[in-house]
Amino acid sequence: MLDYITSYLSSDTTPGQAGNMFWALVYILIVFGGVSVVVMAMNWLERKALAHFQIRLGPMRVGPHGLMQPIADALKLFTKEDIIPAEADKFVFWLAPLIILCASFAVYIVVPFGPTHAITDLNIGILFMLGVSSLSVLGVVMAGWASNSHYPLIGSLRSSAQMISYEVAMGMAVVSAVLMTSLNSTGTGTLSMIGIVQAQQAQHVWFVFKFFPLGLIALVIFAIAMVAETNRAPFDLPEAESELTAGFHTEYSGLRWSLFMLGEYAAMGAVSSIAVTLWLGGWLRPFPNLLTGSVFDLMFSLFPGLTFLALAGFCFLGVIRMPKHPYFRVQTAGLAGFGVVLGLIGLVLFAPPVRVRVQDIYWFVAKVGIFMYLYIWYRATFPRYRFDQLMKVGWKVMLPIAIGVLVLTAIVGVLV
């Protein structure tokens, strides 16, 4: 048994490929636990960032700077009454949020956080990701249908049309990136998520800069389509608050509603990680060609620790700026404690064995974080598209450009 557990450590692959159930399970727990935590953190960050865009403060009451707000929200949602409308189709109503949740979490099985940091590496990885993430449209349609109510029905109809039409443009953009992986001596490409990043490593270029500007256009198309795919502003028609009250999840409450939210945020992370893997070099650090050498390697490997120290610094700054009233004593102590924890994590990340293993994950998550920030930024800036305009943009603008990019990529790839 012990051998079985330790045997994986010497292998140089993901636990799924090594066929090691124990480590696969450990990875699954880490990834799914991590995603759940990130979703909660993202919830706080979104409310906070959105508030600062809008000259508000955002959550400030629960914990220092509202840090405990996601936990309070989760507790509230757990204890709320679970309402199933009398006219609803109960089984389908019950199943719909689970489908969305499973679909958006299952995607993380192939997300490559590092050359060996993935649950498994499928040889059809990208196909698996696109396929599973588009299953969530089923959940949306089921939710809208089972609610047996007008607003959810219209919301889910919009959603299914939107998700399906944007998937086409999205797929074309993905294919153009996959084509780029085949530009090697053997001439064979790969669909494996890890393979795609390794191809970028081998070609010494992130695909976003490859055949400039073709790679960039493909990324932009993907980045727009993925916002539509996850039903976020400015494409949030299925849950357009001012039109359809809450769209397909109007009739949901409490825990079931929170599953939709969990699924939505997890899906945002999932599609962002596709974009990062395909175009932004996955776990590769920035400037691998320009700034080479062991000194730069060392410098870039210090980034994770420095980031955590910077976060700790922000916490301590917050401690200094806290009101000095005794009423805030607990909050101040809590913030200082949080800062200490972050600082300690930062120090641990400086240790050489940790540093080397963690930097892949760090760069991957940092790149995903940029996309997550963009999501919030869009939401603060843009009005909402109308349904027909959304379709027009999808079919008449994005799809032709995506096909053009695909064809041009193929032509340039053959010529080069």
Add this chain to the structure above:
Amino acid sequence: MTDPTAYLSHLELGQPDKTYLDTNELIINMGPQHPATHGVLRVILKLDGEKVLGTECVIGYLHRGVEKIAEHRTYAMFNPYVDRMDYVAAVSNGLGYCEAVEKLLNVEAPPRARYIRVILTELNRMASHMIWLGTHALDIGAMTPLFYTFRDREEILKIFEKYCGARLTTHAFRIGGCLYELYEGFEQDVKQFLDFVPSKIDEYEELLTTNRIWVERTKNVGKISGADCIALGVTGPVLRASGVKWDIRKAMPYSGYQDFDFEIPIGQNGDTFDRYIVRMQEMRQSLRIIRQAVEAIPTGPIMAKVPKVIKPPVGEVYHSIEAPKGELGYFIVSDGSTQPYRVRVRPPSFVNLQALDLMVRGSMVADVIAVIGTIDIVLGEVDR
């Protein structure tokens, strides 16, 4: 089971296009509890998919019987009630009522009072337009302008609060003039506001006017021609955006508006985008009027000679002013007693709301929201 659409049978609703997919029309009920109906408006929509075949507005959820109350109050006592109709433009309501009663009494407010009235009314017009802009943008999906406009409206409300103690339902004017003299530093406050707000209006325009999605959402949406507007009695920015240059401040000047130099912005297409542009320009014109008024404010009394007990002679009067939302008229019948025999209000929101069906028929569900926002209704005024 009874036909759920039976109560709509008197409406001439359009029929869905017959296609090979035999779609059924859908009746949905929007409101009275809905995030985008600006209060308690209920709209029954008949839809063919996303297309609107027809609408029916159900109003009255905020009916408080303001007009009936007037018959049991003296003229002075009814004055605060009018603030509660269009509560985001309470000063305009008060101005219209006071001027109507003054006309009935055949007195005129002294020049200083008229200037104070103009300044406060124009400030209130800006506050009303700011609320309109914020909520309209929120309906179309842009959250951020709401907070920016509320930030700047706050400065206006601060001036109101310093002047008369109230922020929203101000009851700023009295029959015959104003009750309060301007406070110390009023001029300074207003000038400070005038200097600070143009850049903020630029900020709103930067967020919206050139925003591609905003333009797509508003251009050619809710179109209405000038002739249709006149036929339906639609007034205010909605009328002006359709190319009709009609502003009571110019056409039938009241409260000394003839003294000021300002323009009436008009649009051409009569769509939601033009109405947006017209209102944005109106805000800038209001700034012009306020600046002129503040700089030339005369000295003198602020109250005309009005008897303690107001007993107008037997007769009737109709007086209308240009409220932020359109023509606000008061028709007052006096029987010679201390209480009006009848007060009839011509609220701009109520009349403009009639155009909703004409404007949205044949467009999408999302346009209904945009058009409700662009008509700029306040349900307190619609239902009274």
